[in-house]
Amino acid sequence: MRRILVSAVAIALAAASATVAAAPADSTADVRTSTTTTTQLPRNVLPVHYDVAITPQAQSLSLAGQATITLDVLEATPSITLNAIDMVFSSARLTPDSGKGKALTPKVGVDAQAQTATFTFDKPLAPGRYRLALDYTGKIGTQANGLFAIDYDTQDGRKRALFTQFENSDARRMIPSWDEPSHKATFTLTATVPTGEMVVSNMPAANTQDLGNGTTRVSFAQSPKMSTYLLFFSVGDFERAATQAEGVEVGVVAQRGKIDQARFAMESSAAVLREYNDYFGTKFPLPKLDNVASPGGSQFFSAMENWGAIFTFEHTLLLDPSISTQSDKQRVFSVAAHEIAHQWFGDLVTMSWWDDLWLNEGFATWMASRTTQKLHPEWNTGLGAVNSREGAMGRDAVATTHPVVQHVETVEQASQAFDAITYQKGSAVIHMLEGYVGADAWREGVRNYMKTHAYGNTVSDDLWRQIQSASGKPMLDIAHDFTLQPGIPMLSVAASACNAGKTTLTFTQGEFTKDRPGKEPLRWRVPVIAQSPGGEAVRTIVEGGSGTLEVPGCGPVVVNAGQTGYYRTLYAPSQFAQIRTGFTRLDAIDQLGVMNDVWALGLAGLQSPADYLDLVKATPRDADPQIWGDIAGSLHSLDEYYEGDAKRQARFRTFAIAQLSPVLARIGWDEKAGEADPVKVLRTELIDTLGALGDRKVIDEARRRYAANEMPAGLRKTVLAVVARHADAATWEKLHAAAQAEKTPLVKDELYQLLSSTQDAALAGKALELALTDEPGATNSAGMIRAVSRLHPDLAFDFAIAHREQLDTKVDSTSRSRYYPGLADRSLDPAMVGKIRDYASSHVAEGSRRAADTAAANVTYRIQVRQDRLPALDAWLAKHGS
Known part of the structure; x- marks a missing residue:
């Protein structure tokens, strides 16, 4: 496999003759034939092709643009309306596409609230094809919406790069356009940028011209027919590495000096592309597929599937040898696989x-x-x-x-x-x-x-x-x-005594809810697979609210065997007792599925929440690492419900630590030769959870390793997290100094997150104040406040609301309506419900308050769990101890 490093100029020249498969002429989903597709724009004019030239001014955060849009007028109309935000139009001209006929100069009207620009003519336009030429200026933002700037530190000083993020409706910030997914068109993009900087778009560069004044003009090959939200542009001090996969150049682009950290992503992308070419039976139709890394972050997304030019923040693309973990490596692969799947599901269709x-x-x-x-x-x-x-x-x-x-x-x-x-x-x-x-x-x-x-x-x-x-x-x-309907089926299951080597199951279908115990259940046709350990899996469809199934075997029968079904399973007490006794005989995936059902049903009051602790006790120390990772997460969550009640929390922690400590002792703190990858992940999960539970041995060992700088890359983040959580003022200041001095964005961002992860309320308050300064970087501030909310939800929410106008500039606009309510998700204060609703009624449109309503419902549910479920856990702990 050939891998090369190339400069910006080489990329442009190498791609000069690139072509792309044309859209089939008989595309069956053409918006022109649709009468049902939702739109916020008039249907009488539709785009065919955009020819766009932009000159971004990174330092002044301004944009000069020219767009010539080939469009079809489907019926006579006196005006053309398209989407635009924060644009000023200096000229507009409409000419027939044939080149014959008089050019028309329309009046321009901008509706900021509707995010539209309307071009009105003296008399109605006749149906036909036209070209609308627009000169305009726009803005470059500092959050990940539209065309935005990211500032980041390097060993050579502070630098700025530009990127785009258009999903779901922000192409209109850079290009006046029909900014809706069904209005597909082709694009050609030309950008005038500082000479020496690399420019990336969906297609390879077709022409590069040095203008001799410190700028270079780069023109990209025409794109396939696609939605506006998939267009991409970026410019900065980048490097690129590339390889070949089935005739496609698969590349990664990163800030200069970091390209080696993207090689795993590049190799993974090539492997995934080959797999998808086969699976989809349709070859990837573009000549290249890049994955572009950006420092910083967003409260809305980690990566974006722009066709041929995936955008990914560094924390989800690069593997820094000083700090990245096995979990990070798996995340890089998984996210790349997700975004490349979109090249078909989302981009092609x-x-x-x-x-x-x-x-x-x-x-x-x-x-x-x-x-x-x-x-x-x-x-x-x-x-x-x-x-x-x-x-x-x-x-x-x-x-x-x-x-x-x-x-x-x-x-x-x-x-x-x-x-x-x-x-x-x-x-x-x-x-x-x-x-x-x-x-x-x-x-x-x-x-x-x-x-x-x-x-x-x-x-x-x-x-x-x-x-x-x-x-x-x-x-x-x-x-x-x-x-087409919401909710979760719940199958209540009873079993007959085993007869002639078979067990008969009886199903009653209800609906699982956390906050509507008397709700009339919806009805689903539920595919069910049931199996006893080592027996044959049998299938049925439960419909009409009930059903039966005969299952070979006399052992504990698992409903939803293999865990492919989307439903909850509530076993009769005698049947659950069988499963608990035979728990070690179940496949790992069924152990996990049963535990998750019991957890959810217990907290909702549909069975005893102590049943979950019974399963924890029944889990062997050498169970699948992912089972213990899930247990660690669940015990951590239960611990949070005890927050503020020191005596009850201490008893619960004694139990939780007694379950998890032997598992950590078994795998140890240090990686062993030939160790399975899931064990590496489990190690970090156990250390993190035990540290959160206040295990003195883990806290002391983390502090020792931090002081001695004995932190291999696979444990560095985990050790620092434990230290930061339990930091005193001196340790917090030491971490702060490290963050200020750090020149690697990926590490720097992590350190600012750690500063926001302390359980000391006074230090958490300092992190909140720090987040509103320019120091952490424009896209990190909101993440710091969210990090504070994980341990101090009430403190973080109140602070954010008190500084909302200032904080709004540090939250990408696509996230605001859910960002603020999300800060309160872990609150146990009944007053928080009213605070969330007050925020929503004052600052969120009436039809867009789902995120706030959900946050309020979650807080109400957490309070109910604390009040109604913890007594059963207390009774179990008193009886069973550790």
Whole structure:
């Protein structure tokens, strides 16, 4: 495999003759034939091609632009309306595309609230094709919306780079455009930039011209037909490395001096591209695929799937040899796999409107999980599907949930659509349906979907029809049940005595909720797989609210065997006793699934929460590392419910430490030769959790290693986290000095996060004040305040609201409506519910308060758990001790 380092000029020259596959002329999802696609713009004018030239002024944060848009007027109209934000138009001219006829000069009107610009003519335009030429100026931001600047420290001083982030509706900040996913068009982009800086866009550069005045003009090859939110531009002091994968140049771009830290991402991307070319049955259609690293961060996203030019923040792309962990390495691969999946699901075929965002995000989440497990079996990440499902169910179990296919009306609602339902529930539903129809039939359906809708836009049923046709199974009703209505099925299961080597299960379907105990349950057709250890797996569909199933074997029977189903399982007490007794006989994935069900059902009051502690006691020390990692996380969460009650918390911590300490003693602090990768991950999870639980041995050892600077890369972040959590004023100042002196952005950002992770309230207050200064960097401030909220939610929320106007400038606009309520998520103060609602009513549009309502519901639920569930845990602890 050939790997090369190339300069900006070499990239441009090497790509001068690059071409891209054209969109098929008979694209079935062309917006011109659609009468149902949502739009916020008039339908009478549609774009065909954008020819854009920009001159960004990085230091003054301003932009000069010229856009010539080829467009079709479908019916006579006196005006053309498109999207634009913070733009001033100095000229506008409309000419027939044929070149014949008089040029027209329209009046320009800008509606800042609607985010539109309207060009009005003296008389109606006749239907036909035209070219609208616009000269305009715009703004460069300091948060990840539109075209934005990132400042970062290096050994050679402070530098600034520019990047774009257009999803979901921010292309309109750089280009006047029809900024909606169904309005696909082709793009050519030209940028005039400082000579010597590297420029990156979706396509390779087609021409580069040194203008002789310290600037260079770079023109990129024409893009395929795509949505505006997928356009990308970046310029800065970068390096690039590249390799080849099936005729595609796969590259990584990073700040100068850091390119070696991106090589794992590059190699992973090449491997994933080969896998996806095969899986989708449609080859990646662009000549190159870059992954561009940026310092800093966002409260909205970590990476973005721009077609041919994925954007990823450094913390999710680079592996710094001084600080990166095994978990970081797995995250780099998983995120790359997710974003590359979007090159097909999202870029080649795009949802018609944000209602079906899950077609992008749910599928990419599932595809990344599947591909990570296939290409890196040594990581044993298959159990991760259970944790992903739990993330969805935690969100889906409260009244403020929504269907996977959701109704979106506004830009702000679209921003809030990027949540656990869209990503994790979407992924879980796909996992379940693939298990139902079979992996081969599922893949055939996906391949047909790609071929049928390439370069077009779709809705969910376009996918379902292809899957059903390929499989021959009636899955459409099941798909609709799980995507068109919200919530989680709950199967109450009773079992007969084993007879003739078989057990008969009886199912009653209800609905699992955390905050509506008397709710009339919805109905689902639920695919069920049940199995006893070592026995044959059997399947059924529970519909109409009830069902039965005969299962071979007399041991403990697991419902949802293999954990592909999206539902909760509530076992009868006698059946749960069997599972508890035979827990070690279950497959690891079923152990994890059972534990997660018992955890959720216990905290919701549907069975004793102490049943979870019984399973913890039943888990052997040598269980799958991911089981113990999950236990550590759950015990940490329970500990937080005891916050403020020192005596009860101390008793719980004695139990929790007694369970986790022997596991850490078994694997040790230091990595061993030939050690499995999951063990490396577990080590960091155990040290972090035991430190949070106040284990003196762990805290003292972390402090010793910090003082002696005995922190190998795989443990450095973990050791520093324990030290920072328990820091006194002197230690905090030492960490602060290290952050100020650090010249590597990836490490510097981590240190500022650590400063915000102390349990000392006074030091947390200092971190909050520091976050509002310029010192941490413009995109790190909001993250610092969020880090404070993990241990001090009330302190962080009150501070953020008190400084809201100042903090708004440090939070990307796509995140604001959910950022502030999210700070309060871990509060146990009843007064917080009113505070969240007061914030929302004052600062969030009435139709966009879902995030605030969810945060309020979570706080209410946490208070209920603390009040109603902890007594049962206390009684169990008093009886069983440690």
